[in-house]
Amino acid sequence: MSEQIYIGVDLGGTNIKVGICDVEGKLLHTYEGPTGNENGADFVLDRIAEYVRALVRESAIEWEQVAGIGAGIAGFLDIPEGVIKLSPNLGWRNVPVKKILEEKLGKQVVIDNDANVAALGEAWSGAGAGIPNIVCYTLGTGVGGGIIVGGRLYQGYNGMAGELGHMTVVPDLEAIACGCGRMGCLETVSSATGIIRMANDAVERGDATVLASVEKMTAKDVFDAAKADDEVALRIIQRAAFYLGKSMSLVSVVINPQRFIIGGGVSRAGDILFDMIRENFSKLAPERAQEGVDIVPATLGNDAGVVGAAGLILRG
C-alpha cells in the first residue's frame, strides 16, 4: 500500500486553507480559497469537502492514502463530539462539523481549536519537532495556547487546557477587565490588543512618545518605536513581556515543559520581544525548572494551522 497522508483544514472567516502532510508532518501540497460564509454553514462545509477532494486529485495522491482529515476552528468546540458550539467569527452555533464532513468525505474527521492546532503543528514539524513536552503561546488579537504532552495535544477535561491567555497574572491594582468577563488575564496585556491599548492610554495621558503622532495604532508601531529606543514604547513592551515571563514561570512549576514556543503576529517583533521574555522568565522561574529549557519563535508561520490540523489524526 502507498504511504498514508494526513489532511489539514484551516477554517478561517475569509479563507479556507487545506493541506496534505506526510507522516513526518511535512507539508506536501496546499490549496486555499474563499470561505464564502455569507452563504451559510452548509455551503462552507460543502466547499471544504470540495477543496479537499480537489487537492487530493491534483496532488496525484490516491484517495485511499488519506488517513483522515483534521480541522482547526476558532471558537468554543465540543472536541470529542466534533461540534462547533459557538464560533463568533463565523457566526455559527451548534454545527456538527465532524458528522457532516465524515458523511461527505467518508473519512475520519477530527476538529480542535485554532491555538491548539497551531501548537500541534509546531510540535510536529516546526520549532518543536522531536521535543515531547512543549507549551505554545500564540500572540495575536488575543493570547492563545496549546499544551503538548508526550508528543500529543493535551486538551484537558473541558478542552480548557492551554487557555494561557486567561491565566490571571496581572495584580488586582493594575488589572483591567478581559473579554472573558474576568480581570487581569494575560491577554489584557500581552496580546496585540493589549499592547495597542497600553499605547493609546500612554498617548492619552500625554506621555512623551513618538507614538503620539500615530494615527491608527498597531502593535507593530509600538515595537518599531521601542526598537528606536522610545522609552514609553519600551515600557509597554517590557510590561507585555513581563507578564508572559510570569505566566511561563507559573506554567513551569505545573508541567515543566522542555520548550516554550511563541508564535502569532506579535511574535514577529523578534529579538526585542524574545530577549525581554527570556530575561523575565529567567528571573521569575525556579532555577531547576529552567535547566535546558528554551523559549523560541514558531517557525511554520501561517502554515502551523494547516499542518497541526493534519496532525490531529495522528496526535490529537
Place this chain on the structure above:
Amino acid sequence: MSEQIYIGVDLGGTNIKVGICDVEGKLLHTYEGPTGNENGADFVLDRIAEYVRALVRESAIEWEQVAGIGAGIAGFLDIPEGVIKLSPNLGWRNVPVKKILEEKLGKQVVIDNDANVAALGEAWSGAGAGIPNIVCYTLGTGVGGGIIVGGRLYQGYNGMAGELGHMTVVPDLEAIACGCGRMGCLETVSSATGIIRMANDAVERGDATVLASVEKMTAKDVFDAAKADDEVALRIIQRAAFYLGKSMSLVSVVINPQRFIIGGGVSRAGDILFDMIRENFSKLAPERAQEGVDIVPATLGNDAGVVGAAGLILRG
C-alpha cells in the same frame, strides 16, 4: 503464573514503611520499622531490602510475583537515574538508590519524590481512582503537588511538574520570602508553616483573637479557633484558601484537570477549609474550566505514599 504484585517503599527520616499492592492498587500487606539513619545511607538501604524481603516472606507471596519496587523520597532527585541528589531530611547527597537497591533485590526499582508519589497513590486507588486527569495538593509543612495525566504521573522535563507550592500567587505588596529563595510562593501562605506564621503575626500585632493565649501555635489551633468563629483565625484560613483557589484557577487553564485532590495534615481541617477553597476556585476560574470539576479530600491518609510508590512501577 500467579498474579503480579507491586511493592512500595515510603522512606521517611524516622520510619521506613513498605507495602504490597495488587494490580488495582489495593494495599494487601504493610510493614513499618525504624529508618536508623544515624547509621548512614548504606545501612538504611540494607534495611529497606531486608524489610522488603521480610514483608514478601510473611505475606505468603512468591518472590517471582514481585513486578518491581517503587520508593517515595523527600528531596531533590534525578528520577530517570534513580539518584537522590540531596535529601535535606536524611542528610544524603548523590546516593544512587535505584542502582543499589536493584543490586540488592534483583528487581526493577523506581524512585520519585514524596508529593508525586502521594498523588499517584490517590490517583490509583484513592480519591482519584478511575479519573485519568488529576492535580493533587499536599498541604503539610510545605505545599507539595503531583500531576496525573492519562492515569500516569507527569514529572516534566526537570522533574519540576507539580511543584505547586512554588507557584507565585501572592502579589508583590504582600509577598514574603519562600524557603526556595523566591517571593510570594503559594507555600508561604497555604502550608501549615504559612498558617502558623500568619497566626503568630496577628498575635504579635495585638489582633483580638483567642490565638493570643496559645503557647506553641499549630495549624490545628488556627482551624479550631476558626471553627469557633474567631474572626482573626477565619481571616487567616480564608487567606490560605484564597491562594489555593487562585492557584487552582491558574492550573485549570493550563491543564484543566477533572479533579483536584487535597491531602496532607492541613487538609484534615475538613469542610471549613474545603468550602472556602471551592468558593474561591468557583469565583476565580473560567466557568468552562469548572464544569464537572471537583475538589475533594484525599482518602488514603498515610498510606498514599506507600501505595503510590508501589504504583511507580505501573504508572510512573
